[in-house]
Amino acid sequence: MSEQDKKATRRDVLKIAGALAAGCAAPWFTASPAAATPAEMQTAVARVIGDARLNVGKVKLDIPPLVENGNTVPCAVTVDSPMTATDHVKAIHVFAEKNPQANVISVQLGPRAGRASIATRIRLRDTQNVLAVAEMSDGSFWSDRVNVLITLGACLEDLI
Amino acid sequence: MARALINAPAKARRGAVIEIKTLLSHVMETGFRFTSTGESVPRDIITAFAATYNGEEIFRAQLFPAVAANPFITFHTVATESGMIELKWTGDNGYSATEQVRITVE
Numbered sequence: 001m002s003e004q005d006k007k008a009t010r011r012d013v014l015k016i017a018g019a020l021a022a023g024c025a026a027p028w029f030t031a032s033p034a035a036a037t038p039a040e041m042q043t044a045v046a047r048v049i050g051d052a053r054l055n056v057g058k059v060k061l062d063i064p065p066l067v068e069n070g071n072t073v074p075c076a077v078t079v080d081s082p083m084t085a086t087d088h089v090k091a092i093h094v095f096a097e098k099n100p101q102a103n104v105i106s107v108q109l110g111p112r113a114g115r116a117s118i119a120t121r122i123r124l125r126d127t128q129n130v131l132a133v134a135e136m137s138d139g140s141f142w143s144d145r146v147n148v149l150i151t152l153g154a155c156l157e158d159l160i
Numbered sequence: 161m162a163r164a165l166i167n168a169p170a171k172a173r174r175g176a177v178i179e180i181k182t183l184l185s186h187v188m189e190t191g192f193r194f195t196s197t198g199e200s201v202p203r204d205i206i207t208a209f210a211a212t213y214n215g216e217e218i219f220r221a222q223l224f225p226a227v228a229a230n231p232f233i234t235f236h237t238v239a240t241e242s243g244m245i246e247l248k249w250t251g252d253n254g255y256s257a258t259e260q261v262r263i264t265v266e
Contacts, residue, residue, distance in 0.1 A: 105222065114178075115236040118234060
């Protein structure tokens with residue numbers, strides 16, 4: 001193979017790669033909704049906690065740090081609480097900072113729960129921080145934050 | 161057609177904390193997707209889930225589009241007395257589904 005042939009091959013490969021990238025990128029930009037920003041998550045959190053202080057601790061957000069498919073991410077929240085009538089978790093809220101909508105799920109519990117532990121499966125659009133907030137019966141708020149690395153985000157599947 | 165799968169113990173000791181796992185068959189269309197012609201796909205999600213134990217509410221959840229398709233929710237409750245645990249999902253377009261599980265407390 002001559003030097004000229006080699007160059008032509010490389011150029012062809014680059015051309016194809018460029019076309020592929022453009023083809024993939026175009027619908028992504030047009031079809032993808034605007035992502036929420038961390039600021040929007042702060043607004044969503046503020047709607048829940050109001051002026052109260054958000055403490056760190058007591059809450060354990062169990063979510064894998066590296067996820068291949070953002071369409072179903074196992075997510076469990078456990079709060080350290082005796083769950084008695086006088087000291088229990090009233091609510092657990094989960095937020096994602098770069099999803100189109102920051103709220104993920106909100107649950108209401110009571111002393112009847114016995115254990116403040118929930119599990120679900122969520123969608124994550126991109127590599128981002130996920131925040132779990134627990135509201136205690138004494139009015140305090142506790143939280144846990146986990147950074148999740150997403151290889152293939154939700155919202156990027158084939159157009160229907 | 162079984163639209164929902166419920167995993168809960170049929171028998172429990174009085175006062176024991178039991179785990180209830182629920183899985184409902186539902187697309188959970190986010191409303192953030194578009195068709196190839198650029199039209200927005202309307203939102204169709206489960207918005208609320210509630211569990212009652214002999215008529216008393218023990219658990220409630222608000223779901224947002226970020227909950228994955230076929231919503232899976234696990235929660236706990238204290239087995240207080242024999243009876244019925246009723247689970248209810250409600251959603252967009254008037255969607256509603258109810259399932260019941262019987263529990264015997266010894």
